[in-house]
Amino acid sequence: xxxxxxxxxxxxxxxxxxxxxxxxxxxxxxxxxxxxxxxxxxxxxxxxxxxxxxxxxxxxxxxxxxxxxxxxxxxxxxxxxxxxxxxxxxxxxxxxxxxxxxxxxxxxxxxxxx
Amino acid sequence: xxxxxxxxxxxxxxxxxxxxxxxxxxxxxxxxxxxxxxxxxxxxxxxxxxxxxxxxxxxxxxxxxxxxxxxxxxxxxxxxxxxxxxxxxxxxxxxxxxxxxxxxxxxxxxx
Numbered sequence: 001x002x003x004x005x006x007x008x009x010x011x012x013x014x015x016x017x018x019x020x021x022x023x024x025x026x027x028x029x030x031x032x033x034x035x036x037x038x039x040x041x042x043x044x045x046x047x048x049x050x051x052x053x054x055x056x057x058x059x060x061x062x063x064x065x066x067x068x069x070x071x072x073x074x075x076x077x078x079x080x081x082x083x084x085x086x087x088x089x090x091x092x093x094x095x096x097x098x099x100x101x102x103x104x105x106x107x108x109x110x111x112x113x114x
Numbered sequence: 115x116x117x118x119x120x121x122x123x124x125x126x127x128x129x130x131x132x133x134x135x136x137x138x139x140x141x142x143x144x145x146x147x148x149x150x151x152x153x154x155x156x157x158x159x160x161x162x163x164x165x166x167x168x169x170x171x172x173x174x175x176x177x178x179x180x181x182x183x184x185x186x187x188x189x190x191x192x193x194x195x196x197x198x199x200x201x202x203x204x205x206x207x208x209x210x211x212x213x214x215x216x217x218x219x220x221x222x223x224x225x
Contacts, residue, residue, distance in 0.1 A: 033213075038173060
């Protein structure tokens with residue numbers, strides 16, 4: 001158990017809808033990362049937050065947004081969903097933001113868009 | 115970010131040591147070598163990381179060559195539960211430092 005909690009585990013929704021994925025980092029970790037894993041793309045970095053502030057952005061679509069709250073949990077919002085958004089979404093957390101702080105991943109949310 | 119090269123797949127007999135190689139010839143002096151694994155569709159699991167020196171923990175050992183252009187992850191006594199995709203990642207030491215995953219090595223541990 002990595003200590004990172006993601007909810008829900010599974011989500012099935014229709015095209016055009018909006019969903020929110022939630023992540024609780026490990027106790028003491030200030031940095032949260034979001035990754036997307038689809039069959040044809042592998043693990044892709046989406047966005048990183050540190051203590052409530054956005055720190056780095058990857059290949060995140062404009063339809064997607066995220067935030068980190070004062071209690072350090074984070075939410076990833078996906079809107080105007082398309083079939084291609086079906087994927088596993090992982091959250092990870094680390095103590096700091098530097099390369100010496102390992103990321104610890106949750107077990108993901110499996111999103112299915114029908 | 116420095117690129118890594120890993121064999122796409124490897125086999126290992128249960129109880130034997132699994133030695134997973136990784137080439138990162140363009141690594142720079144302030145970049146860490148990280149190893150993660152992913153079992154089925156679970157979240158990637160952190161294994162070990164190092165900068166220059168060899169490292170060992172309860173899961174594995176990491177051997178980094180002196181020129182830092184390659185490394186080897188060693189699982190000393192592989193079990194069936196070690197069957198997974200193993201990712202070798204070079205990660206910058208600066209702030210806002212993300213992990214960039216490649217395609218990894220699929221390790222199959224057999225009886």
